[in-house]
Amino acid sequence: MSSLLFKRRQGYALRYLLIEMARQSAPQMSDFETIDGDLIPYAVAQAALRSGRAVMVGNLLVGMVASATDGTW
Known part of the structure; x- marks a missing residue:
């Protein structure tokens, strides 16, 4: 039974490694x-x-206005 749990943990570790x-x-x-x-x-x-x-327009962003509330984009 412990070998099955160990393999399961290895599977989880491999999955997380692949995701990362x-x-x-x-x-x-x-x-x-x-x-x-x-x-x-x-x-x-x-x-x-x-x-x-x-x-x-080409590679440039045109027409966006900064927020009036906090002054950030």
Whole structure:
């Protein structure tokens, strides 16, 4: 019985190792650049693109407005 538990733990360890390796090897998305050279975090820019508040012109993010409440993107 103990050998079955040991194999199960090995299976879990292997699964977590594979998940961690996949996470580390996944390409990290870079920030988006605006016309004036500001860098916008990837997640924020993606949300703006999906909501229609910004568009991509060439490789530049155009049309996003900073939040009036806290002054951040």
